[in-house]
Amino acid sequence: MKNIIVITGGSKGIGKALAKKYADNDYLVFSIARNTCPINDVHSIQGDLSNPENIEAYFTSILQIVNLKKVSSFTLILNAGSLGTIGNIEKNPLNSIQKTVQLNLTGPLLFSSIFIEKLKEATFEKKIISISSGAAIKPYAGWSVYCSTKAGVDMMTRTIAEEQKTLVNGVKVNAIYPGVVETNMQETIRNSPEKDFKNVQRFIDLKEKEELYTPDFVADKIYNLDCENVLETGAIVDLRNL
Numbered sequence: 115m116k117n118i119i120v121i122t123g124g125s126k127g128i129g130k131a132l133a134k135k136y137a138d139n140d141y142l143v144f145s146i147a148r149n150t151c152p153i154n155d156v157h158s159i160q161g162d163l164s165n166p167e168n169i170e171a172y173f174t175s176i177l178q179i180v181n182l183k184k185v186s187s188f189t190l191i192l193n194a195g196s197l198g199t200i201g202n203i204e205k206n207p208l209n210s211i212q213k214t215v216q217l218n219l220t221g222p223l224l225f226s227s228i229f230i231e232k233l234k235e236a237t238f239e240k241k242i243i244s245i246s247s248g249a250a251i252k253p254y255a256g257w258s259v260y261c262s263t264k265a266g267v268d269m270m271t272r273t274i275a276e277e278q279k280t281l282v283n284g285v286k287v288n289a290i291y292p293g294v295v296e297t298n299m300q301e302t303i304r305n306s307p308e309k310d311f312k313n314v315q316r317f318i319d320l321k322e323k324e325e326l327y328t329p330d331f332v333a334d335k336i337y338n339l340d341c342e343n344v345l346e347t348g349a350i351v352d353l354r355n356l
């Protein structure tokens with residue numbers, strides 16, 4: 115019997131650390147991102163998730179590899195994300211808004227829909243874990259699209275939990291705020307001009323004071339939360355509060 119995990123954005127940052135953690139613990143791991151995941155034994159599917167049309171084909175290709183009769187758990191980690199254009203909303207052009215919403219919110223909604231529908235008869239344990247952000251509940255000037263999409267991911271989590279919790283073979287859904295984590299995304303934040311992102315100094319200070327989490331630390335925390343199975347469905351957890 116095998117535990118299966120599909121991670122969006124497993125090529126770098128938090129997603130790569132998660133792919134390593136689960137692969138080291140004998141899960142069959144799939145990453146979907148534009149670049150391949152450099153971790154041995156992780157199956158990489160290369161694709162641009164800001165084009166959600168392709169998500170069904172990616173998931174179908176995974177189901178062709180997995181023998182569902184020999185699965186004990188199947189988890190989807192919705193991790194791929196982007197800040198989009200940093201700057202007040204009037205600086206965000208249509209194309210950037212569309213791509214960011216599609217990657218951060220439309221994709222997770224559609225992937226959840228496909229995951230739930232295609233595995234609806236399966237009796238093994240099924241989970242969807244979204245990597246959300248404290249930006250879902252704290253407005254940061256310059257991040258209107260990012261904050262909006264993460265707030266959407268939180269409400270997606272709570273709503274799907276309501277839909278699934280009374281079903282016999284329902285999917286468990288949770289969202290996690292990982293804290294401030296040293297990844298390419300943080301580098302982008304620290305390099306933002308203050309005119310576009312007035313909170314930039316806070317993130318520079320966190321880096322200088324060495325207060326950022328490492329991706330490996332965050333992956334360990336998420337893995338443990340997942341394995342301990344302590345979260346109620348619909349719960350949204352900030353790792354900084356654990």
Ligand SMILES: NC(=O)c1ccc[n+]([C@@H]2O[C@H](COP(=O)([O-])OP(=O)(O)OC[C@H]3O[C@@H](n4cnc5c(N)ncnc54)[C@H](OP(=O)(O)O)[C@@H]3O)[C@@H](O)[C@H]2O)c1
Pocket residue numbers: 122123124125126127128129130146147148149150161162163164192193194195196217245246247248291292293294295296297298299300
């Ligand atoms: N770092 C933080 O402090 C922090 C804080 C709160 C929440 N988060 C959340 O954590 C998640 C991971 O972020 P991270 O910090 O690890 O960022 P990262 O290092 O920039 O990694 C982002 C991941 O998303 C993938 N991705 C980006 N655009 C994509 C696209 N168009 N199609 C497919 N995959 C795409 C990237 O893969 P490719 O480039 O290979 O496509 C990469 O694997 C995000 O949802 C982010 O919002 C991060």
